[in-house]
Amino acid sequence: MVASIVQNPLKLGTTLHLTPTILAPISRPLLFFSNPLQLRAVRRASVSMSYDRQLAAAKKAASLAARLCQKVQKALLQSDVQSKFDRTPVTVADYGSQALVSFILEKELPSMSFSLVAEEDSEDLRKEEAQGTLKRITDLVNETLASDGMTDVSPLSEEDVLVAIDNGKSEGGPRGQHWVLDPIDGTKGFLRGDQYAIALALLDEGKVVLGVLACPNLPLASIASRNQHISKDDVGCLFYAQVGTGTYMQSLDGSRETKVHVCATETPEEASFFESFEAEHSMHDLSSSIAKKLGVKAPPVRIDSQAKYGALSRGDGAIYLRFPHKGYREKIWDHAAGYIVVAEAGGVATDAAGNPLDFSRGRYLDLDTGIIVANQKLMPALLKAVQESLKEKASSL
Ligand SMILES: Nc1ncnc2c1ncn2[C@@H]1O[C@H](COP(=O)(O)O)[C@@H](O)[C@H]1OP(=O)(O)O
Ligand SMILES: [Mg+2]
Ligand SMILES: [Mg+2]
Ligand SMILES: [Mg+2]
Numbered sequence: 371m372v373a374s375i376v377q378n379p380l381k382l383g384t385t386l387h388l389t390p391t392i393l394a395p396i397s398r399p400l401l402f403f404s405n406p407l408q409l410r411a412v413r414r415a416s417v418s419m420s421y422d423r424q425l426a427a428a429k430k431a432a433s434l435a436a437r438l439c440q441k442v443q444k445a446l447l448q449s450d451v452q453s454k455f456d457r458t459p460v461t462v463a464d465y466g467s468q469a470l471v472s473f474i475l476e477k478e479l480p481s482m483s484f485s486l487v488a489e490e491d492s493e494d495l496r497k498e499e500a501q502g503t504l505k506r507i508t509d510l511v512n513e514t515l516a517s518d519g520m521t522d523v524s525p526l527s528e529e530d531v532l533v534a535i536d537n538g539k540s541e542g543g544p545r546g547q548h549w550v551l552d553p554i555d556g557t558k559g560f561l562r563g564d565q566y567a568i569a570l571a572l573l574d575e576g577k578v579v580l581g582v583l584a585c586p587n588l589p590l591a592s593i594a595s596r597n598q599h600i601s602k603d604d605v606g607c608l609f610y611a612q613v614g615t616g617t618y619m620q621s622l623d624g625s626r627e628t629k630v631h632v633c634a635t636e637t638p639e640e641a642s643f644f645e646s647f648e649a650e651h652s653m654h655d656l657s658s659s660i661a662k663k664l665g666v667k668a669p670p671v672r673i674d675s676q677a678k679y680g681a682l683s684r685g686d687g688a689i690y691l692r693f694p695h696k697g698y699r700e701k702i703w704d705h706a707a708g709y710i711v712v713a714e715a716g717g718v719a720t721d722a723a724g725n726p727l728d729f730s731r732g733r734y735l736d737l738d739t740g741i742i743v744a745n746q747k748l749m750p751a752l753l754k755a756v757q758e759s760l761k762e763k764a765s766s767l
Contacts, residue, residue: 421572421580421612427478428549428570428582429610434474435467435553435568436584436606436622438514442466443560443586451561452494452503459557462503464490466510467553467568469534473511473526475549476537487573487733488538488551489703495532504528542702544576544730552703556675558648563587565647565677571706576730581707583609585677590621592686593671594642609680611714617683632717633685636747641688642668644678650695652740656759657691663755679708682743683715689752693722693740700735712743719743722760724753 442463512525542548552569560566571581606622620627646652721737
């Protein structure tokens with residue numbers, strides 16, 4: 371038996387009321403240094419310790435992008451779906467979300483040099499036949515900005531939208547600060563009316579220092595017990611984490627902030643695990659073999675997108691297993707935000723060999739075989755089961 375969380379937002383009709391975010395200033399200590407190098411080093415340390423301003427901007431950007439996506443998901447039209455060169459779907463909401471997040475981050479943080487590594491680009495939208503689609507995206511972005519009472523910005527032109535989308539072409543890397551965005555993670559789930567996430571993270575010197583996950587269709591209550599009735603007011607979560615300060619969840623309307631922690635179980639038999647809804651994205655036979663070795667009794671919980679990391683960070687399940695098929699290269703925007711949300715909640719995410727995930731190598735996350743996530747206590751047994759199952763699979767080929 372397989373459990374899946376299916377929230378059809380076409381029936382939910384949620385309206386969001388966002389309050390404007392107040393930006394907290396970075397506090398810089400007043401110190402005197404005669405050596406300018408020393409002064410620069412201390413300034414760098416003091417700035418890198420607090421990402422409050424960036425976090426506030428990221429929360430605002432992801433919440434507004436979620437509002438845009440909800441609107442599109444409610445009125446999903448076939449014409450809103452294009453196909454990219456790799457034949458994965460992309461919708462007006464993917465483009466609109468990326469344009470909006472890019473525009474808001476740059477506007478809210480004018481003093482920062484702006485670098486964004488993001489999934490989408492404007493190439494297909496610049497084609498003659500995409501004129502109508504581009505107009506629709508531009509309208510969606512402007513309507514969303516207006517709905518937030520952003521009266522200090524004049525409406526974006528179609529060219530502004532294309533430029534905002536193409537800001538996402540940065541290569542990232544180990545130096546400086548880079549935003550990392552998946553404007554809709556789990557587009558297939560989005561199209562099905564199921565789970566998806568707007569995933570935004572910040573890299574500083576190659577490390578993930580903050581992450582925000584907006585999950586418009588994820589219930590605020592645990593999805594561990596799946597048969598409860600969920601009202602439309604109890605759906606839509608925003609997870610966020612800043613390095614060294616823990617992970618928090620609030621409702622997408624800005625209320626009900628709570629600190630969250632991963633499941634503390636030390637007993638694999640009690641653990642339940644998450645995996646992709648799509649068998650094309652992760653090998654279900656392999657995860658089933660791992661779960662069997664661990665003695666996991668509960669059926670897998672299959673949901674789309676980084677909503678899995680969010681649900682894991684608040685203890686809805688204890689393990690996340692992801693084993694893409696041979697040849698697939700993971701991208702940093704598919705894991706950066708989820709990674710810090712889980713890590714700050716007390717979890718560990720590694721590749722299948724137990725190596726830490728390295729987000730500093732550019733747009734791809736080159737890793738060994740797969741990604742596994744659990745609490746610290748479960749990790750040794752999980753790694754052992756993963757290695758055994760991988761060996762068995764290799765010898766059966
Ligand atoms: N063949 C594939 N194997 C693994 N992941 C994929 C594949 N194709 C797309 N993805 C990406 O996997 C993620 C969804 O994973 P999940 O199965 O956990 O929901 C998405 O980021 C999706 O991209 P996208 O952002 O375009 O939806
Ligand atoms: Mg995609
Ligand atoms: Mg993705
Ligand atoms: Mg995406």
